[in-house]
Amino acid sequence: MKHFVFFAVAALGCVAPVQAGYPDASASLGATRASAGLEEIRGEERAVVTSAPHVPPPITRRHATKVLLDVEVKEHTKTLADGVTYTYWTFGDDAPGQFIRVREGDLVQTKFSNHPDNTVAHNIDFHSATGPGGGGEASFVAPGHSATFTWRAMRAGLYLYHCVAAPAGMHLANGMYGLILVEPKQGLPKVDKEFFIVQGEFYTNGAYGERGDQHFDMSKAVREQPEYVVFNGRVGALMGENALRMNVGESVRLYLGNAGPALMSSFHIVGEIFDDVYSEGGTKVNQNNVQTTVVPVGGSAMVDLVMDVPGAYQFVDHSMFRAFNKGAMGAIEVDGPLRPELFSGRQSEEIFNPGTRLQRVAAVTTSVSPATSAAPVPAPAPQAKASTADSAAVEHGKEVYAKICTTCHQPDGRGMAGVFPPLAQSDYLMHDSERAIRVLLEGLQGPITVNGQTFNGVMPNFSLTDKEIASVLSYVRTNFGNAGPAVTPSDVQRVRALLAKAESGAKDRSTASDRR
Amino acid sequence: MRLLIAAPALLLGAMGLVAEAGTANQGVRACKSASACRTREVFVPAGVYVPFFKSGSGIKAVPVEPICLSETAVTHEEFLGFVRDHPNWRKSRIKKLFAEGSYLADWQDDLTPRPETLSQPVTFVSWFAAGAYCEAAGGRLPTVAEWERFAGGSTPTSKPGTAADRGAGQGATPFAFAMGRSAPELANTALAFPGVWEWTANFNSAMVSGRIGTSEGADSSQFCGDGIRAVDPSNYGAFLRYSFRSSLRANFALKNLGFRCVREAP
Amino acid sequence: MNRAPRGLAFLAAVTLMTQVTSEPTERSVYQLDSSWVEDNGRAIRLETLEGDMQLLALIYTTCTGACPVTVKSIQMFSRNMPADIKGRIRFLLVTVDPEHDTLAILRDYRRDMKLDRRWKLLRGSPEDVRELAAVLGFNYEQIESGQFAHSNLVTVLDRRGEIVHQQNDFASDTRAVVDAIRHEGGQQGQP
Numbered sequence: 025m026k027h028f029v030f031f032a033v034a035a036l037g038c039v040a041p042v043q044a045g046y047p048d049a050s051a052s053l054g055a056t057r058a059s060a061g062l063e064e065i066r067g068e069e070r071a072v073v074t075s076a077p078h079v080p081p082p083i084t085r086r087h088a089t090k091v092l093l094d095v096e097v098k099e100h101t102k103t104l105a106d107g108v109t110y111t112y113w114t115f116g117d118d119a120p121g122q123f124i125r126v127r128e129g130d131l132v133q134t135k136f137s138n139h140p141d142n143t144v145a146h147n148i149d150f151h152s153a154t155g156p157g158g159g160g161e162a163s164f165v166a167p168g169h170s171a172t173f174t175w176r177a178m179r180a181g182l183y184l185y186h187c188v189a190a191p192a193g194m195h196l197a198n199g200m201y202g203l204i205l206v207e208p209k210q211g212l213p214k215v216d217k218e219f220f221i222v223q224g225e226f227y228t229n230g231a232y233g234e235r236g237d238q239h240f241d242m243s244k245a246v247r248e249q250p251e252y253v254v255f256n257g258r259v260g261a262l263m264g265e266n267a268l269r270m271n272v273g274e275s276v277r278l279y280l281g282n283a284g285p286a287l288m289s290s291f292h293i294v295g296e297i298f299d300d301v302y303s304e305g306g307t308k309v310n311q312n313n314v315q316t317t318v319v320p321v322g323g324s325a326m327v328d329l330v331m332d333v334p335g336a337y338q339f340v341d342h343s344m345f346r347a348f349n350k351g352a353m354g355a356i357e358v359d360g361p362l363r364p365e366l367f368s369g370r371q372s373e374e375i376f377n378p379g380t381r382l383q384r385v386a387a388v389t390t391s392v393s394p395a396t397s398a399a400p401v402p403a404p405a406p407q408a409k410a411s412t413a414d415s416a417a418v419e420h421g422k423e424v425y426a427k428i429c430t431t432c433h434q435p436d437g438r439g440m441a442g443v444f445p446p447l448a449q450s451d452y453l454m455h456d457s458e459r460a461i462r463v464l465l466e467g468l469q470g471p472i473t474v475n476g477q478t479f480n481g482v483m484p485n486f487s488l489t490d491k492e493i494a495s496v497l498s499y500v501r502t503n504f505g506n507a508g509p510a511v512t513p514s515d516v517q518r519v520r521a522l523l524a525k526a527e528s529g530a531k532d533r534s535t536a537s538d539r540r
Numbered sequence: 541m542r543l544l545i546a547a548p549a550l551l552l553g554a555m556g557l558v559a560e561a562g563t564a565n566q567g568v569r570a571c572k573s574a575s576a577c578r579t580r581e582v583f584v585p586a587g588v589y590v591p592f593f594k595s596g597s598g599i600k601a602v603p604v605e606p607i608c609l610s611e612t613a614v615t616h617e618e619f620l621g622f623v624r625d626h627p628n629w630r631k632s633r634i635k636k637l638f639a640e641g642s643y644l645a646d647w648q649d650d651l652t653p654r655p656e657t658l659s660q661p662v663t664f665v666s667w668f669a670a671g672a673y674c675e676a677a678g679g680r681l682p683t684v685a686e687w688e689r690f691a692g693g694s695t696p697t698s699k700p701g702t703a704a705d706r707g708a709g710q711g712a713t714p715f716a717f718a719m720g721r722s723a724p725e726l727a728n729t730a731l732a733f734p735g736v737w738e739w740t741a742n743f744n745s746a747m748v749s750g751r752i753g754t755s756e757g758a759d760s761s762q763f764c765g766d767g768i769r770a771v772d773p774s775n776y777g778a779f780l781r782y783s784f785r786s787s788l789r790a791n792f793a794l795k796n797l798g799f800r801c802v803r804e805a806p
Numbered sequence: 807m808n809r810a811p812r813g814l815a816f817l818a819a820v821t822l823m824t825q826v827t828s829e830p831t832e833r834s835v836y837q838l839d840s841s842w843v844e845d846n847g848r849a850i851r852l853e854t855l856e857g858d859m860q861l862l863a864l865i866y867t868t869c870t871g872a873c874p875v876t877v878k879s880i881q882m883f884s885r886n887m888p889a890d891i892k893g894r895i896r897f898l899l900v901t902v903d904p905e906h907d908t909l910a911i912l913r914d915y916r917r918d919m920k921l922d923r924r925w926k927l928l929r930g931s932p933e934d935v936r937e938l939a940a941v942l943g944f945n946y947e948q949i950e951s952g953q954f955a956h957s958n959l960v961t962v963l964d965r966r967g968e969i970v971h972q973q974n975d976f977a978s979d980t981r982a983v984v985d986a987i988r989h990e991g992g993q994q995g996q997p
Binding site: 635741745789791 | 832833834835837838933936937939940941943944945946947949950
């Protein structure tokens with residue numbers, strides 16, 4: 025039976041007429057002859073890749089070639105922060121994966137391998153590839169297997185690559201991302217130094233900094249609330265001895281990526297300005313003199329700058345709590361001669377006391393209406409009747425008040441609602457002159473009630489002299505709608521001595537006991 | 541649905557990959573109640589499986605027949621017994637169609653697993669080998685519906701890595717919960733998930749996860765579109781399982797992939 | 807080159823080959839021990855397909871989406887193949903829905919789709935189909951009664967039944983298929 029079939033097939037093959045019009049099957053993806061619009065591919069070479077933060081050298085060849093690229097996925101427990109480990113899923117055994125540099129027009133033959141020890145299937149999506157899934161479907165493989173596919177770098181620019189196996193957000197959140205630069209045919213403007221920085225998030229079950237082995241937390245990921253937002257895969261990856269090093273006057277290009285998976289980045293170097301920005305990793309400088317550039321999730325940006333002044337710099341995602349509380353911070357060390365003509369650094373330092381700059385005589389107005397709500401606002405009223413204090417002391421007290429007290433208690437003594445108690449018609453002030461002296465000698469903290477309102481702040485000890493205390497108390501107790509006996513320096517002296525004795529008596533006396 | 545019931549019965553007859561008939565005569569015992577299950581088996585009563593992915597007309601629960609389920613994955617020791625009795629399934633004899641080169645990679649030779657692994661789940665076994673073992677033991681591999689019913693558990697909590705989520709034994713990874721967690725009604729049984737993926741009879745029905753960008757199936761799976769079609773997109777344990785199944789071929793023999801068998805009523 | 811001597815050489819080589827290869831090779835799909843029935847009622851085993859290359863697709867007759875496109879594309883291909891590979895390959899359709907696709911239905915399908923004698927339509931048991939699909943990497947799942955979600959994978963098997971080429975979208979570009987057939991044919995005379 026079989027034989028009959030074979031003969032029949034053979035016979036058909038022998039006598040069938042020639043069919044015309046079928047496309048030439050020798051044309052294929054890797055055709056060496058130039059097809060319409062596509063540059064001719066000459067030769068082949070292995071891709072040069074580098075680990076973060078370094079970038080392969082600029083491409084010098086002037087033709088498109090076939091690039092042989094091997095990408096391997098390794099699942100590996102590594103350090104995320106001090107005392108914190110996490111099982112990363114990585115390209116090339118680190119997050120971010122290696123930086124790949126090819127030229128516009130290159131044919132990139134990618135062999136994608138999933139290490140046999142890995143637990144899940146992975147793949148790769150090159151944002152630089154135009155074709156279904158960016159390679160995601162072509163490269164999808166189980167552990168212990170690899171797949172090869174080829175794509176042509178049609179467009180120059182800086183692109184992210186990342187795993188897109190389901191659930192894709194999780195693969196990204198576990199570290200599966202990197203950058204590929206497709207250099208334009210004519211190359212990019214030359215710079216002295218190049219680095220790459222990729223921002224990414226980690227959603228750990230434990231809080232930021234919680235020690236031990238941490239795991240992916242899906243609910244945090246869906247809520248887009250990472251515990252970590254970091255540069256180059258871990259807290260401090262670009263700090264300390266791993267800070268980027270540059271010299272004054274060097275031109276520098278930073279290749280920036282943002283793998284997300286959720287948060288856009290506002291990239292800023294504290295104390296520097298980007299001279300040229302290639303927004304979103306395109307090939308055109310479309311802005312100059314930029315302080316902070318956006319790096320979209322799943323996108324990139326390139327910035328060119330020159331470090332002008334030596335010293336230690338930080339760069340951040342300017343969403344500030346990410347920088348300070350989640351790890352989105354890195355460092356740049358710039359060496360070189362000082363440039364005092366550009367930035368002086370600290371030139372001088374002095375005490376600043378705003379009291380000296382305010383008006384010495386405040387026009388005080390007071391009201392006789394009772395305090396029914398927060399901090400009574402005194403309405404215009406005649407000056408309180410004179411007390412037995414002599415006018416010289418009161419005048420002196422007025423000066424002291426203007427210098428020390430107005431900042432908080434205000435020129436009219438009304439204070440600030442909920443924050444600084446009023447002195448105007450203040451029951452607390454007038455109730456007990458010894459207590460008033462004590463407050464000025466020791467300061468005051470803890471909850472108090474003034475005119476029916478509670479205040480719980482801190483009043484510092486201003487280290488005033490007996491005379492100053494007496495004067496200012498005399499002043500406030502005979503002004504601002506208050507009418508009460510003045511205070512003399514000897515009163516102050518007496519209280520001071522009492523306090524000293526009480527202190528040495530080894531019993532703390534809290535002013536809380538003065539609460540009404 | 542008839543397919544699901546008919547298939548296993550026919551499987552026993554038609555899956556004639558094993559020449560020797562001796563062990564097959566242990567017989568398929570009726571398994572309509574717990575008492576019909578052997579020792580070290582768990583009775584899984586009839587139930588439903590809600591598929592992870594919405595089908596064309598929405599969410600459709602699939603009825604699952606009662607089965608007797610092995611308490612845990614097949615061990616190296618048990619598999620050794622099988623290849624002793626069925627030489628065609630030994631490492632040196634097996635054909636590439638039925639198992640790739642890594643078949644029993646961690647065994648020293650045809651009949652020598654590493655001693656310290658004897659009671660641990662056997663891995664580096666292909667779908668064919670797993671199916672042949674189950675047939676020889678009077679059973680078959682569970683279907684995806686059956687497996688997800690008894691081992692899909694509930695949606696993983698936001699805190700994996702707790703003792704309840706970690707599989708015991710070798711191969712426990714941070715995602716051990718994805719590798720199996722008892723359905724709530726089986727929580728008090730001896731059902732164990734020792735931290736390996738498990739073969740299913742129709743693993744190649746999981747075609748949507750991971751096939752990013754192809755126009756496959758009655759509904760096209762678009763780029764990262766799986767999440768849109770999943771009934772519960774936050775159940776990333778299920779995503780991992782379906783994605784993993786999608787990447788498999790029948791002759792794959794992987795480090796983290798083992799199996800267990802089920803038996804059901806004829 | 808003169809056609810006739812080439813044809814005879816081919817016949818001789820093929821005859822030789824079929825007599826030498828009585829056992830399927832290690833990777834041959836024909837090692838599967840399953841039994842199938844053609845739409846004309848004849849029972850066959852996979853190893854009887856040896857000796858011809860096969861272009862294989864899994865379909866079901868009530869499929870209204872991808873299957874008709876695939877089948878028609880293969881048909882168009884079968885009519886427009888380059889002369890030098892014409893006749894080297896046969897066409898094989900296997901139904902994933904044996905419950906519905908009886909032999910009578912398959913015969914109607916053959917007639918409606920105008921499939922000539924180079925085509926075989928096969929029906930087997932559900933788990934034989936599952937097994938064959940698993941070997942090919944063809945994924946499918948019944949989602950409703952009579953409705954399946956499935957890949958569009960088309961497979962080229964060489965004369966020994968080993969997979970030499972697969973592609974997901976047969977309609978758009980068949981150049982790789984032609985290459986695979988041509989390359990296989992280039993091994994004439996070598997067992």
